[in-house]
Structures are given as structure tokens and as C-alpha cells.
Amino acid sequence: MIQGLTEFLPVSSSGHLVIGQLVLKLADASILLDAILHVGTMVPVVWLYRREVLETLAGFGKLPKFREQWNEDQGLRLLVTVVIATMPTGLMGIGLKSTFEKLFHSTLAVGIALLITGALLLVTVRALSRSEGLSPATGFRTLTAVKAFIVGIAQGFAITPGISRSGSTIATSLLLGVEREMAARFSFLMSLPAIVGATILQIREVKLGASVPWLAYGLGALASAIAGYLALRWVVAFVKRGKMHWFTAYVWPLGIGLIVYSLLK
Template identity: 30%
Template sequence: MSWFESLILGLVQGLTEFLPVSSSAHLRLTAAFAGWHDPGAAFTAITQIGTEAAVLIYFRKDIARIISAWFRSLANKAMRRDHDAQMGWLVIVGSIPIGVLGVTLKDQIEGPFRDLRLTATMLIVMGVVLGIADRLAARDETGGRHRAAKQRKTLQELSIKDGLIYGVCQAMALVPGVSRSGATISGGLIMGYTREAAARYSFLLAVPAVLASGAFELKDASEGGHVSWGPTIFATVIAFVVGYVVIAWFMKFISSKSFMPFVWYRIALGIVILALVATGALSPHAAESSG
């Protein structure tokens, strides 16, 4: 991988990680359209450490409060009723599905799941799901001629069952094209949570999963020696800087805007990819890494 490739891929990772458009799909597609080798699942996982570092800094007060309350609750039973301590447990519970499936489906994630036909299909399908979830949220927020606006749930009302459902939604993002934030935010909106609550929990839930995945890939890459370390670290730094800016913008955006621009973008991109593959202009295995 060249330094120019790592610059572009780092920008793509940072720009798309927190938007509901699938960063893994965009990394895969960028390589395919540019005629580069697929950066691979290891590159994706390692550069995601950069974007998760942006989450750690942006939500540092929330995360520090949750970790502190969770540790204190281990020895103090009274603290177990504290919302922050409960959030600690809910993040752990919600991380179980992606942890189990990530290990179980590792070979598929690095192989068959990277087929561009599957990526395009997931872009379209999850785009439709996000659109439905967005419309449900908009209907509740505005009400209608014959009914008042419906109060949506906040993170104070997050239950273990809902936390697990969020976790299952996050696990779907193991397939390129799904989008971690898109799947978890859609799940949250469908379960009746506010846009802000769905996005905030989505970002917090991603922290242990992404850091664990990155550490796992770092270990494999160190032993296998198949990663270009200089360009990969450079891309990770770029992803961190850009990712932080995107988080700040996105949290403001969702407070008053619809997700529909992302919905139409996903559907249009998916259709274009399927059309290119169907006409032979693009191979479903374009730019796949050989190693």
C-alpha cells in the first residue's frame, strides 16, 4: 500500500465510520474503483482504532463517568441502581453478539462477505430499513392531525433486552454495506428511542467491539507480517482527526435533521454497483486482496 492510498483510505474511514453509510463498504469500493488492492479486514479493523479514539475523546466525560460508576458498583450494591453503572453493564451485554459472531465468522468476514454484490445488496436493504426507522421517528416527533406527538425513550429507559437488540443490530455490521451506526441507530429508532439516544448508545457500544477487533487484528498482523505498518498507522491517524470532526457534526445534525439523505445515497450507490457488476463493468471480486 502506498502513502497516497493510505491517505485516501484514512479519509474515507474517518468520513464514513460514524455516518450510516458503511465505512467497510466505502473502503472496499474506493479500492475497487481506484484499481487498488482491497485494503482487507485487518486494515479496516486497525484504522477503526483511530476513529474509536475520536469517540473516546468526544465522549470522554460520559465514558469516564460510566467506567467509574461501574467499578464502584462492583463493591457497592447501592451503586448498582445508578444509571451510569447500569450503562456499563448494558454496554458489556450489548457487545456480546458481535464478539461471538466476529470470532465465529472470521473467515467469512475476510472472504465471501466482501463480495461487491453482497455489499450493494446490504447498502440497499439497510437503506430501506433506515428510511422506515426515520419515518417512524418523524411521525412520533411531529404527531399528526388527529394525535399528539409521542414521547420517545431516552437512554435512562434502556433495558437489558433493548441493549441485546442493539448488540444484534451492531453485529450485522460484520457484513460490509450494513453500517454499524446505521444498523444500531435504525434498531434504536424502531424500538422507540430518540435520535440522539440511539446515536449516543451506538457510539458507546462500538468502543469495546472495535478496540477488541483492532487489538485482535494487530496481534495477527504482527505475527503474520502482512500489513504495511507505516501507511496503516498514517491512515489511522488521518481517520482519527477526520472522525472527530464528523462526530461533532453528526451529533448536531441528528438533533434536527432527517436521515433520508443517507437513505437515498445508500440506495443509489447500491443500485449503481449492482448495475456495474451486472454489465461486467465491475467484477464482484474487484481489487480483492490475495493475502
């Protein structure tokens, strides 16, 4: 349930995982369980954006007419920009893997990262003014290849526990002038290959022959999917209304609390 809610709310799911493990003294989650829960969070994205997912897949057939269709077809543009955004994210995830893993053991680092997340969310207030007057129907044209690459870098940095993936990618898109509904749509669609890639890497670390409580894990995935759907609908509504910065009131006190905790422990 917590995984599903925090995966899409701009509050950092990885940061909350660290809080659970280091502050509440919870045991590390099973690698396989973590992978299954991530698969569960993919379901609401695919369902809520099922039309866009189908359009994106259909974009493969329009690649031969790339120049003619680039400014006319949303599916083609989503396909190309998602691929472009995934490149820096993947390179950063693989190249900086050990660095990111070390941060998962530092409440100080997570606290600072949460403050950064809050600052990014606060910046969306000014950034949203750039998308005023832009039509959602043609909003896909505001997303360019260069912007997608920059947003992909933001997603790469969001591997840091405490940096919200949805918060950083949506905020970056808005700052770059992407129409607000397209910013949310692109953020969640580009999360799909990132989640798949992370899940594959996690599954590779699973030891074969281990006893697996499939029923419990399946229920966990179901809860993650349901909570994720509710959180996703909530975040999209906040983006449309221009209220992303409201979450700063949650992540800043949490970040300050973690910093104080790390200095006093």
C-alpha cells in the same frame, strides 16, 4: 480520511472499502494499517463522549448497588448495556467470520446490503416519532438490557460490508423506543469494545519482523481521527434533528450502481 468519514457516517465504511478494492482496483490494505486506522477512529468517540466514558468506567464501582442505582445512574446503565450488547456482536463476529469474509469479495452482496442500510435509515423517520417528548436528561432509562441485546445483534449483522454499523444500531434503538440522543450515544460507545476486539484480531495476523512505515501509518491514524471527529459531530446533529434518512439518497444509488456493475461485469 475516508476511513474516518465512513466509520461514523451511516454509509458503511466496510462497503466503501470493498468499492475501493473491487471497483477501483485498489490493492488490499495492510492488516496493520487497517488496525491502526481503526484505533484512530476511536479517538473522536472517546473525546466527544469523554464524560460518558468516565461515567461508564465509574459504573464498575456501583455494581454492588445495582438494584438501587439502575434507574438513577447513567454510567451504571451504560456499563451494563454496553457489555450486554457486545456479547452477541462478539459471538457473531467470531462464529460467522468466514461467512462475513466471503461477502467482502462480492459487489452484488455489498450492493444489496447498501439497499438494506438505506431502508433502515428511511425507517428512522417513523421510529423518531416514538422518541418525541422524551427528555435527554432521563433518556438513559429508555435503554433496557433486552433492547441492548437486540441492538448488539444489529451491530453483529453490520459486520456485513454494506451494512452501516452506526445506521443499523441507531435505527434499531429508535425502533425500540430509545430516546434519540441516547440512541446515538449508545451506538458510538458500544462501538469502542467492538473496535478494540476487531483490532486485536487483526494485530494477531500481523507478521512479526515486517518493515513498517510508521510515519505514514501515524499520519493515516491522525487523518482518520480528525475526519472521524467531524463525521461524528455531523451524525449526532443529524440524529438530534431527525434527519438520518437523508443519507438514503446516497446509499441507495450507490447500492443500485454496485448491483448493476456486478451483473454486467
